[in-house]
Amino acid sequence: xxxxxxxxxxxxxxxxxxxxxxxxxxxxxxxxxxxxxxxxxxxxxxxxxxxxxxxxxxxxxxxxxxxxxxxxxxxxxxxxxxxxxxxxxxxxxxxxxxxxxxxxxxxxxxxx
Amino acid sequence: xxxxxxxxxxxxxxxxxxxxxxxxxxxxxxxxxxxxxxxxxxxxxxxxxxxxxxxxxxxxxxxxxxxxxxxxxxxxxxxxxxxxxxxxxxxxxxxxxxxxxxxxxxxxxxxxxxx
Numbered sequence: 001x002x003x004x005x006x007x008x009x010x011x012x013x014x015x016x017x018x019x020x021x022x023x024x025x026x027x028x029x030x031x032x033x034x035x036x037x038x039x040x041x042x043x044x045x046x047x048x049x050x051x052x053x054x055x056x057x058x059x060x061x062x063x064x065x066x067x068x069x070x071x072x073x074x075x076x077x078x079x080x081x082x083x084x085x086x087x088x089x090x091x092x093x094x095x096x097x098x099x100x101x102x103x104x105x106x107x108x109x110x111x112x
Numbered sequence: 113x114x115x116x117x118x119x120x121x122x123x124x125x126x127x128x129x130x131x132x133x134x135x136x137x138x139x140x141x142x143x144x145x146x147x148x149x150x151x152x153x154x155x156x157x158x159x160x161x162x163x164x165x166x167x168x169x170x171x172x173x174x175x176x177x178x179x180x181x182x183x184x185x186x187x188x189x190x191x192x193x194x195x196x197x198x199x200x201x202x203x204x205x206x207x208x209x210x211x212x213x214x215x216x217x218x219x220x221x222x223x224x225x226x227x
Contacts (some may be wrong), residue, residue, distance in 0.1 A: 002156060036213035040155075045206055045217045046149075047158065057215065089157055091213060099172050100147065101159040101213070 003097065005026060005089050006103035007091060012080045020107045022076045022090030028102060030071035033093040037066055037075045039106040041105075042086040049088070077109070085111045113140035114216050116207045121221030127195050132221055134190040135144030141183050145211040146190045148181065150203035151220075160205070163190060175201075197225045 005023040010020040022035060029035055033055050040044040048057050050066035053073065065076045073092075077084055090104040120132040134146065148160040161171045161181040169181050180193040190207060202225045208214030 034212060038214075042174040045219050046214070047217070048213060048215050051213050051215070091157075093212070098170070099159050100145075100162045100170060100211075101149070103157045105158070105180075 002105040003094055004092060006090060006104035006107045009108045009110065010112055013112045014082065016080050017076065017078045018080060018109065020088050022104050024071050024075045024092060025083040026071065027096040028092045028094040029073055031095055036069050036075035038089045038091065038092045039087065040089065046089065058094055078112055082111050085109055116152050116216055116218040116223040118207050118218040119206060119221045121205065122225065123224045126197060126199055126225055126226050129195045130197065130223060132192040132205055136188050141188050141190055142185045146183065147208045147210065147214060148192050149208055152203040152219060161173050161192065166198045181204060199225050214225055
């Protein structure tokens with residue numbers, strides 16, 4: 001059971017917009033801690049996609065965007081492309097736990 | 113160019129020990145927070161341990177007392193000494209730089225604990 005809750009899977013057709021939710025609680029996202037997102041392509045290491053809720057590292061297309069509100073955060077992907085098919089993880093900090101990073105369970109994005 | 117590269121994984125029997133290495137280039141490990149994150153087969157990501165720039169170390173409860181994180185500044189390398197390994201420690205172990213989040217990750221090294 002992950003501290004942050006994500007849907008196991010989402011799907012969309014090429015060119016469409018999809019969103020992935022990440023629901024936390026008052027000890028993590030709700031407490032104001034930042035949310036970060038990673039993309040993990042099949043058989044590869046996680047790659048930082050969004051940091052500090054809304055910021056994109058250099059090289060990440062602006063088709064990817066993040067937001068945070070209350071105890072939740074979301075990752076939006078517009079203009080869906082076949083190469084976006086991957087697992088996506090949200091990550092934050094939780095003040096009630098003795099860990100540095102807490103992760104969501106991951107969401108598998110399928111491009112139809 | 114910033115890079116991290118893990119090594120040292122393999123097949124080990126339950127109760128055994130293994131030491132993973134994370135060699136960094138393009139930055140200094142002693143000036144950064146360095147983390148180990150693992151991913152069991154077909155599962156999600158789990159934070160394991162961190163060593164702060166000041167040298168403090170922290171562990172997930174699941175590995176506390178069995179794993180030890182350290183670094184060798186002269187080699188710009190971080191280590192994860194894993195003792196009393198259990199079947200449930202089987203995973204790909206990633207090294208990642210960062211405090212609030214991991215901005216650079218290695219390719220991972222697979223640890224399989226099985227008899």
